[in-house]
Amino acid sequence: MPAPQEFIKYIDDKADAFIQRLSDAVAIPSVSSDASRRQDVIKMANWLSEQLQAVGVTTQLTDLGKQQIEGQELPLPPVILGKIGNDKNKKTILVYGHFDVQPAFKSDGWDTDPFTLVNDKATGRLIGRGASDDKGPVLGWVNVLQWHHENKKELPVNLRCCFEGMEESGSEGLDDLVARESKPGGWFDGVDAVCISDNYWLNTRTPALTYGLRGLSYYRVTVSGPARDLHSGVFGRTVYEPMTDLIYIMSKLVDNRGHILIPGVEDQVGIADEEEKKIYQALDYSIQDVEESAGAPIALSSDKVEVLMGRMRNPSLSLHGIEGAFSGVGAKTVIPAKVSGKFSIRLVPPQTPESVDPFVISYIEELFKGLNSKSKLEVESLHGGKPWVADHNHWNYEAAKRATWSTYNRLPDLTREGGSIPVTLTFADCLGVNVVLLPMGRGDDGAHSTNEKIDRFNFIEGTKLLGSYLYEVAV
Amino acid sequence: MPAPQEFIKYIDDKADAFIQRLSDAVAIPSVSSDASRRQDVIKMANWLSEQLQAVGVTTQLTDLGKQQIEGQELPLPPVILGKIGNDKNKKTILVYGHFDVQPAFKSDGWDTDPFTLVNDKATGRLIGRGASDDKGPVLGWVNVLQWHHENKKELPVNLRCCFEGMEESGSEGLDDLVARESKPGGWFDGVDAVCISDNYWLNTRTPALTYGLRGLSYYRVTVSGPARDLHSGVFGRTVYEPMTDLIYIMSKLVDNRGHILIPGVEDQVGIADEEEKKIYQALDYSIQDVEESAGAPIALSSDKVEVLMGRMRNPSLSLHGIEGAFSGVGAKTVIPAKVSGKFSIRLVPPQTPESVDPFVISYIEELFKGLNSKSKLEVESLHGGKPWVADHNHWNYEAAKRATWSTYNRLPDLTREGGSIPVTLTFADCLGVNVVLLPMGRGDDGAHSTNEKIDRFNFIEGTKLLGSYLYEVAV
Ligand SMILES: [Zn+2]
Ligand SMILES: [Zn+2]
Ligand SMILES: [Zn+2]
Ligand SMILES: [Zn+2]
Numbered sequence: 001m002p003a004p005q006e007f008i009k010y011i012d013d014k015a016d017a018f019i020q021r022l023s024d025a026v027a028i029p030s031v032s033s034d035a036s037r038r039q040d041v042i043k044m045a046n047w048l049s050e051q052l053q054a055v056g057v058t059t060q061l062t063d064l065g066k067q068q069i070e071g072q073e074l075p076l077p078p079v080i081l082g083k084i085g086n087d088k089n090k091k092t093i094l095v096y097g098h099f100d101v102q103p104a105f106k107s108d109g110w111d112t113d114p115f116t117l118v119n120d121k122a123t124g125r126l127i128g129r130g131a132s133d134d135k136g137p138v139l140g141w142v143n144v145l146q147w148h149h150e151n152k153k154e155l156p157v158n159l160r161c162c163f164e165g166m167e168e169s170g171s172e173g174l175d176d177l178v179a180r181e182s183k184p185g186g187w188f189d190g191v192d193a194v195c196i197s198d199n200y201w202l203n204t205r206t207p208a209l210t211y212g213l214r215g216l217s218y219y220r221v222t223v224s225g226p227a228r229d230l231h232s233g234v235f236g237r238t239v240y241e242p243m244t245d246l247i248y249i250m251s252k253l254v255d256n257r258g259h260i261l262i263p264g265v266e267d268q269v270g271i272a273d274e275e276e277k278k279i280y281q282a283l284d285y286s287i288q289d290v291e292e293s294a295g296a297p298i299a300l301s302s303d304k305v306e307v308l309m310g311r312m313r314n315p316s317l318s319l320h321g322i323e324g325a326f327s328g329v330g331a332k333t334v335i336p337a338k339v340s341g342k343f344s345i346r347l348v349p350p351q352t353p354e355s356v357d358p359f360v361i362s363y364i365e366e367l368f369k370g371l372n373s374k375s376k377l378e379v380e381s382l383h384g385g386k387p388w389v390a391d392h393n394h395w396n397y398e399a400a401k402r403a404t405w406s407t408y409n410r411l412p413d414l415t416r417e418g419g420s421i422p423v424t425l426t427f428a429d430c431l432g433v434n435v436v437l438l439p440m441g442r443g444d445d446g447a448h449s450t451n452e453k454i455d456r457f458n459f460i461e462g463t464k465l466l467g468s469y470l471y472e473v474a475v
Numbered sequence: 476m477p478a479p480q481e482f483i484k485y486i487d488d489k490a491d492a493f494i495q496r497l498s499d500a501v502a503i504p505s506v507s508s509d510a511s512r513r514q515d516v517i518k519m520a521n522w523l524s525e526q527l528q529a530v531g532v533t534t535q536l537t538d539l540g541k542q543q544i545e546g547q548e549l550p551l552p553p554v555i556l557g558k559i560g561n562d563k564n565k566k567t568i569l570v571y572g573h574f575d576v577q578p579a580f581k582s583d584g585w586d587t588d589p590f591t592l593v594n595d596k597a598t599g600r601l602i603g604r605g606a607s608d609d610k611g612p613v614l615g616w617v618n619v620l621q622w623h624h625e626n627k628k629e630l631p632v633n634l635r636c637c638f639e640g641m642e643e644s645g646s647e648g649l650d651d652l653v654a655r656e657s658k659p660g661g662w663f664d665g666v667d668a669v670c671i672s673d674n675y676w677l678n679t680r681t682p683a684l685t686y687g688l689r690g691l692s693y694y695r696v697t698v699s700g701p702a703r704d705l706h707s708g709v710f711g712r713t714v715y716e717p718m719t720d721l722i723y724i725m726s727k728l729v730d731n732r733g734h735i736l737i738p739g740v741e742d743q744v745g746i747a748d749e750e751e752k753k754i755y756q757a758l759d760y761s762i763q764d765v766e767e768s769a770g771a772p773i774a775l776s777s778d779k780v781e782v783l784m785g786r787m788r789n790p791s792l793s794l795h796g797i798e799g800a801f802s803g804v805g806a807k808t809v810i811p812a813k814v815s816g817k818f819s820i821r822l823v824p825p826q827t828p829e830s831v832d833p834f835v836i837s838y839i840e841e842l843f844k845g846l847n848s849k850s851k852l853e854v855e856s857l858h859g860g861k862p863w864v865a866d867h868n869h870w871n872y873e874a875a876k877r878a879t880w881s882t883y884n885r886l887p888d889l890t891r892e893g894g895s896i897p898v899t900l901t902f903a904d905c906l907g908v909n910v911v912l913l914p915m916g917r918g919d920d921g922a923h924s925t926n927e928k929i930d931r932f933n934f935i936e937g938t939k940l941l942g943s944y945l946y947e948v949a950v
Contacts, residue, residue, distance in 0.1 A: 227770020
């Protein structure tokens with residue numbers, strides 16, 4: 001069912017108050033990766049918990065223990081668990097967000113102080129660290145609940161919240177908590193579907209639902225020879241040089257059109273049929289959009305479907321760099337003794353790090369054997385995460401589509417993201433239910449970048465979207 | 476003619492005084508690359524000039540002007556020009572050395588204070604920064620002259636000296652001075668041959684004469700694409716990645732046996748005939764020596780002649796590293812926007828940077844063209860220096876061979892070095908005369924390294940060698 005008209009009107013009427021609350025949130029520099037800011041992350045947890053309680057949410061601050069960071073022991077910020085309703089006749093929806101942010105310094109190139117929200121009336125932008133990632137969306141949920149609480153309206157669903165303070169630092173401690181609370185009697189027991197608002201539209205125009213994320217498998221290939229770095233004058237052409245072997249191996253992993261040259265890896269993924277291609281054709285995203293965001297005319301193809309499938313539904317391999325070689329400016333004539341090439345593969349279903357690793361490792365070992373080198377080789381899989389794809393015809397998605405239609409008067413782009421949001425997989429795996437990614441912000445919000453913003457339009461209409469979603473999913 | 480017996484005996488008798496003088500020299504930390512040590516380099520110049528005057532040399536401290544270093548203007552240390560004799564019936568010999576040293580801190584891993592000469596009686600080593608590079612050899616000449624001065628013996632040759640204080644920092648200002656003083660009426664006018672004692676035996680056993688040095692041509696290949704670094708999740712397989720193209724290019728430059736794959740480059744160099752190979756076969760240097768100094772069993776061949784020719788008479792290409800790519804520890808999922816591969820080619824006659832550059836640049840441009848990439852390529856030759864080979868049958872070398880025989884009772888190894896000593900070329904070019912490199916120290920002296928030493932044996936016998944050379948070359 002659609003959200004009540006009074007709700008929609010209330011959100012418009014209260015817009016300035018909502019922006020003030022966002023401003024209060026941005027003012028707390030809850031940078032999770034900075035040890036000196038840890039107390040601010042904890043302060044942010046307490047502030048948010050109070051906001052939730054003020055709109056009728058039962059909250060629990062869950063301690064996650066300690067963390068070792070930069071040589072000191074620090075308390076992890078608590079996770080906020082929230083609850084409204086326990087009606088057996090209603091669906092139970094879990095919403096996730098995070099209240100920690102990326103680091104930001106004025107000196108990084110911000111035009112204004114990152115932790116003072118600037119309400120730029122000329123552009124309609126609300127500028128500040130966390131405005132879009134992810135304080136805006138989290139406060140969107142609070143905005144929705146405020147109308148219900150002030151007007152004593154029952155929610156159409158049972159609501160569960162999970163708001164964490166370590167998302168930008170690997171969500172330390174969250175997996176265990178989700179697994180624990182997903183069990184019978186746990187905080188998430190009985191959850192029917194999950195909604196996460198922590199990503200972005202493809203562009204600046206069209207709302208989106210995201211139903212897939214790529215996984216990752218990160219590799220380090222180390223070739224070592226001499227006991228120490230050597231002088232190329234004295235040793236050039238007398239010994240096997242590790243760089244020569246490493247560069248050879250790295251040159252055999254991917255071609256410059258993005259085809260992965262490791263046998264078996266591409267074969268794991270099915271070919272897109274015409275039906276699937278139509279999804280990409282339908283997206284409001286052009287080659288020009290890709291090239292604008294890359295800042296140069298360097299798209300791999302002039303075929304939009306091919307480029308979008310390259311990002312969303314095909315695996316990719318990128319060469320990141322070399323550790324141990326000369327990387328400074330200038331001209332050093334060194335033969336590096338030990339060099340480690342770094343590369344990673346973005347995975348799509350049914351690939352997993354475990355299924356890809358053997359192909360990668362044995363291929364590189366064979367390549368190296370063929371070199372007949374006297375250097376030594378080590379291939380390591382450093383870390384990885386599975387890809388995720390949800391059924392975008394599930395009622396959870398249908399609800400999000402209807403909510404998008406009623407809010408924006410258009411259908412959302414159905415997107416898959418090239419990167420990963422690991423917590424998505426944690427919820428999908430632990431709860432065994434459908435997860436929808438329902439973004440609030442636009443593709444140019446600059447999360448993790450300087451001058452992060454959320455448009456006032458997206459913050460206010462996005463609040464309506466989240467509220468409408470709760471009504472549409474309730475049916 | 477052989478050196479007088481009284482001279483030989485005098486050197487043995489005065490050994491402890493000579494070592495004391497070396498100790499005084501080492502105590503002045505004349506580090507030319509360290510702005511805060513510049514006054515010590517100048518102090519060293521004055522000290523050495525006084526030592527030379529005390530043994531009868533007419534000296535002139537030549538001002539080289541100023542230098543910009545670390546944002547400040549510093550006076551360059553003066554070059555010491557020295558002169559004894561102007562007899563038209565004698566040959567005129569120019570000797571070169573340097574009185575500046577490499578940086579050294581106890582914390583680098585020295586067992587003792589680098590600027591306090593340690594006379595280790597147990598091992599016979601004189602340990603301290605500059606002991607072997609190049610204060611020991613420079614004082615060797617002073618020792619020789621001391622006998623002549625104290626005993627009012629005329630030198631068998633006219634002597635010219637050139638001792639500089641910026642060798643470890645690119646010999647700034649020296650080329651111009653040598654060119655100027657080589658002209659008619661200049662300090663070096665009339666020089667018949669040059670002797671430089673500033674390198675090392677191949678090993679710890681056999682004296683050496685060095686008649687060749689490799690040159691160098693250093694390249695930077697830059698591939699650039701996006702306007703900024705990109706996230707591999709979002710952009711992997713949607714755009715041309717500069718690293719993929721750069722790694723491909725770098726993989727096509729050299730194979731892991733050291734063969735240079737750039738057409739034309741190897742062809743410039745003639746093949747060694749049996750005569751030439753015999754020189755390398757005769758050297759007192761084994762595969763084991765190469766692998767011991769590299770610290771691992773990684774020699775390119777089990778054929779000693781092949782390995783030594785790889786170092787001494789063939790060009791080599793080494794890949795040094797990449798600027799702009801991820802080079803830290805850990806796992807960063809970046810697509811670097813602009814990456815610069817660094818490599819260099821060691822050159823041998825008749826190669827010059829100018830003759831090699833066109834092959835290198837056009838080959839890389841062709842390779843890149845074949846990639847049909849949308850990235851941009853730039854190939855730059857950063858700097859270079861010509862190789863040098865002298866006629867080792869010249870009377871200058873014959874004199875050095877006889878001096879070696881009379882001092883050590885064996886013939887020297889006839890070596891070519893893989894690295895470069897640019898001043899050699901400066902003298903050879905400006906004066907148009909034969910230059911001999913007549914090393915005093917051993918291959919394990921650790922010049923530029925921690926615990927630099929010269930063996931007492933080499934310092935004392937080396938002094939006799941330098942003296943004997945002046946007599947043998949006089950004939
Ligand atoms: Zn986020
Ligand atoms: Zn984020
Ligand atoms: Zn030197
Ligand atoms: Zn040196």
